[in-house]
Amino acid sequence: MSVEATGAPLxxxxxxxxxxxxxxxxxxxxxxxxxxxxxxxSNRIEPVNYLFRILLLLENPSSGSIVYFNNPLIKRRELIKKIGFYSCQMDLLESSTVLENLLLLASMHGLKKEKAL
Structure with a gap:
């Protein structure tokens, strides 16, 4: 059984x-x-930046745990081969709403509208 099949990726x-x-x-x-x-x-960028820095293993949290693919000790090099990261900073379509931008990203990853919402 593959590591991915044993539980949630995150x-x-x-x-x-x-x-x-x-x-x-x-x-x-x-x-x-x-x-x-x-x-x-969020209306505050700092917590969001820190959250993603922690999720990308660039920063250590003060408390709690993050488990990728049932492996609490995964290395960043191994992780980046398994996940995709898209920063919305300056990458949103200005002519679209936030919801439209999220639905566009979901469709690019093969998710139907109902699943994305």
């Missing part, structure tokens, strides 16, 4: 990040299954 549990006295991320929990796309919309 499990995030009780993820937190503290910088000095500031709590940047607190109690983030989610599971991302095969063929799902994670999109984050």
């Amino acid at each position: 499990r995030v549990s009780e993820l937190g990040l503290i910088r000095g006295e500031r709590v940047i991320l607190s109690n983030i929990n989610f599971v991302l299954d095969h063929s799902e796309i994670l999109g984050v919309v």
Whole structure:
């Protein structure tokens, strides 16, 4: 049985990040299954940047755990061969709404509208 077949590709549990006295991320929990796309919309860019830096193994969280493909000790080099990352910074279609942009990305990955929503 392949590693991918044994569970969800991504499990995030009780993820937190503290910088000095500031709590940047607190109690983030989610599971991302095969063929799902994670999109984050926020009015504050800093927590989103830190979340993706942690998910891409560029930053260590203060608390919680991230498990990729049932492997809590996966190395970044191994991870980037298995996932895709698309930064929306300056890459959204300005003539489209956020929802239209997300649906476009979903369709590019073969997801139907009903599944993407």
